[in-house]
Amino acid sequence: MTGSTGSALPTPTTAPGRDGLDAILARPGKALIALDFDGTLAPIVADPEQARAHPEALTALAALAPKVAAVAVITGRPAEVAVRNGGFADAPGLEHLVVLGHYGAERWDARSGEVSAPAPHPGVAAARTELPELLDRLGASQGTWIEEKGRAVAVHTRRAADPQAALDSLREPLAGLAHRHGLIVEPGRMVLELRPPGMDKGVALTGFAREIGAGSVLFAGDDLGDLPAYSAVDKLRADGTPGLLVCSGSAEVTELRERADLVVDGPEGVVRLLGTLAARLG
Ligand SMILES: O=P(O)(O)OC[C@H]1O[C@H](O[C@H]2O[C@H](CO)[C@@H](O)[C@H](O)[C@H]2O)[C@H](O)[C@@H](O)[C@@H]1O
Numbered sequence: 001m002t003g004s005t006g007s008a009l010p011t012p013t014t015a016p017g018r019d020g021l022d023a024i025l026a027r028p029g030k031a032l033i034a035l036d037f038d039g040t041l042a043p044i045v046a047d048p049e050q051a052r053a054h055p056e057a058l059t060a061l062a063a064l065a066p067k068v069a070a071v072a073v074i075t076g077r078p079a080e081v082a083v084r085n086g087g088f089a090d091a092p093g094l095e096h097l098v099v100l101g102h103y104g105a106e107r108w109d110a111r112s113g114e115v116s117a118p119a120p121h122p123g124v125a126a127a128r129t130e131l132p133e134l135l136d137r138l139g140a141s142q143g144t145w146i147e148e149k150g151r152a153v154a155v156h157t158r159r160a161a162d163p164q165a166a167l168d169s170l171r172e173p174l175a176g177l178a179h180r181h182g183l184i185v186e187p188g189r190m191v192l193e194l195r196p197p198g199m200d201k202g203v204a205l206t207g208f209a210r211e212i213g214a215g216s217v218l219f220a221g222d223d224l225g226d227l228p229a230y231s232a233v234d235k236l237r238a239d240g241t242p243g244l245l246v247c248s249g250s251a252e253v254t255e256l257r258e259r260a261d262l263v264v265d266g267p268e269g270v271v272r273l274l275g276t277l278a279a280r281l282g
Contacts, residue, residue: 009276010262012244016237017261020244023216024068028281030215031068034205034229035270037075037082039189039222040248043267046158048147053086054267056275062093063278070212072098074201076186076193076225078150079108079115089113102151102195103186103225104204120151121196123181128153130177131194138173141166152186152195163190188223189252202228202235209236220246220270223253230259246273 012018024031035041042051065071071094075082079101083089088097088110099108106117131146131153143159144166155174157166167190178185178194186193201221209217209232217236219229233243247260248270257263264273 007276007279009280010264010273012261014261016242017244020216020218020233020237020242020261023242024218024244024277025280027215028067029069030213032070032072032209032212032214032217033064033068033274034072034074034208034217034219036201036221036223036226036229036248037073037077037086039250039267040220040226040270041073041086041267044189044250044252048156049085051085054271056271057267058087058091058094060271060274060278061097062091064274064281065093065096067278067281069214070096070098070208072100072205072208074100074104074204074208074219074229076103076188077101079106079117083108098208100201100204100208102149103199103201104207105151105196105199117151121183123178123183124152124194124196127177127181127183127194131155134173134177135170138170140170144170147191149193149195152193154191154193156191158190167192186225188225189250200228201226202230202232205229205232206236209241214241217241217243218246219243220248220264220273221256222248222250222266224255226256227259230256246270 041053041057045051079099082099097110108115141160144157147154157163160166174192175185183194184197219233237243245261247256247263248266249263
């Protein structure tokens with residue numbers, strides 16, 4: 001499913017994907033370009049605090065944004081963290097950017113510079129309190145650590161000697177903890193996040209596409225938390241809105257590759273695609 005890269009626009013490998021790209025090219029002013037952050041716009045690193053947008057990302061986004069209906073970042077990160085690590089605040093050309101954080105529960109608008117969000121779920125505080133003792137009791141692998149996310153709490157294993165084994169050993173106990181406090185577990189790349197139910201990137205993407213009256217949608221992601229957005233694009237397509245599913249390819253996650261219309265080479269490939277699309281839209 002890998003499309004060609006370089007200065008020519010790659011050709012999606014599926015018919016719906018080709019229709020999606022054709023629709024974006026035919027009526028760019030109706031196109032929504034929606035992008036995940038970590039692993040898609042920002043290369044994966046061991047310390048999430050150090051994750052930054054690819055050096056060419058802002059240039060590509062700023063070139064594309066004025067030519068399409070909207071550009072949105074849809075991320076599991078708190079919105080303000082994605083804005084900070086992405087360098088999105090006050091970025092020239094991105095005056096209308098929207099960042100939907102916490103899988104869409106939070107929203108930052110570049111126009112106002114403000115974040116709107118619902119009241120915190122009480123289960124998050126309760127789970128947070130129990131989590132360190134639970135990890136101790138389980139003898140969690142060295143390198144396992146807790147990320148405080150405000151509206152959620154996440155357990156990372158990327159720094160463990162065997163990250164996948166460390167992650168797998170925590171799945172059941174963390175599912176139990178989440179369940180006791182009315183939360184869900186969001187699995188990701190060497191991370192298990194305990195977060196409130198009721199929102200996902202698919203709901204977020206569909207809502208924003210409706211809000212702006214999108215006539216076509218491009219969504220790019222790399223991780224399991226992006227699958228609901230893939231399903232949302234499938235549904236939009238079934239309902240008559242063309243869409244293009246882009247996978248920011250990695251060796252860690254294969255599920256998106258199988259459903260994507262176009263697989264590119266990680267954030268480098270995503271940024272190249274965005275830049276090429278902007279150039280093509282002239
Ligand atoms: O929805 P996303 O924008 O993809 O955010 C998902 C999670 O991203 C972060 O974790 C991931 O990136 C880290 C930095 O590269 C990496 O160390 C970690 O292994 C990845 O899972 C973030 O820390 C999580 O809170 C986000 O939910």
